[in-house]
Amino acid sequence: MNIQTPPRLRHPEKAHKPDSVIARKPRWIRKKRIESAEYYETRRLMRDKKLSTVCEEAACPNIGECFSHQHATMMIMGETCTRGCSFCNVTTGKPDALDMFEPGRVAQAVNKLGLRHVVITSVDRDDLADGGAEHIAQTIRAVRHQNPGTTVEVLTPDFLGKGSAGEAVFEAAPDVFNHNLETVPRLYPTVRPGARYYQSLRLLDDAKRANPSLFTKSGLMVGLGETMEEVRQVMDDLRAADVDFLTVGQYLQPTPKHHPVDRFWTPEEFETLERAARAKGFLGVSATPLTRSSFHADEDFAALKQARQAALAARA
Known part of the structure; x- marks a missing residue:
């Protein structure tokens, strides 16, 4: 008898959770699928270099x-x-061992794509003593070595319970240090149960204290059940940590097993969020339904530099 092994569940930890209906997206969320020759070329390069993309x-x-x-x-x-x-x-699940050659392949891919600004993120690696901080630092250095003209932005885990692990990343001196708060404190137990809101805030504060010239960045999703006032409070917390750039986007439910969308925020509400964030002193803000941490990150970085120069000139 030929017995087939059942396929591995992508999210085994969510298998026991009841399905929820995925809400139909409003017109301002829908996006036409683009699959150009360049699209397939980029995807093929990632496969050839054995690299994953978020x-x-x-x-x-x-x-x-x-x-x-x-x-x-x-x-x-x-x-x-x-x-x-x-x-x-x-x-x-349980990750594989780190690939010591991965930083070099990332640097090669950046070179092949001709990127002037690259965003590098990672999974959480709570299984590692330093949460993967040194591997991130090695990747920053490898990219810089092969691509001296490329600016580097990292979107890191929180290194929860890893002491001062984040210092290895700060010392590698990325141009932008990004760590997403994702949601408001009240929703952490259900949305981000393995994380701690104030640990994430402290990491952002530590990054700026370690290198005051470093641009820091964080992001939020809306549509998980938060209120406008809670989002405004998170903005205040981020400004207290001297975070420079804020992204806010609409949460979209990936599968019926994931957190349901509480509601879709309107484009007008996103405009209100952007005005509020700018009024609170962020150097840069991107708040639209389809905003994501690394979407148009190259343009955002250029705008950040200009905004800082303008702020310094105004003080002179």
């Missing part, structure tokens, strides 16, 4: 546009995360 793993709605412009946000340290956040489409 664009694919997290089912980003902007993947067609980004890949077609040969932009890719590389996700290092494997495709398996040690956390089980209820919003995230990345696989949860």
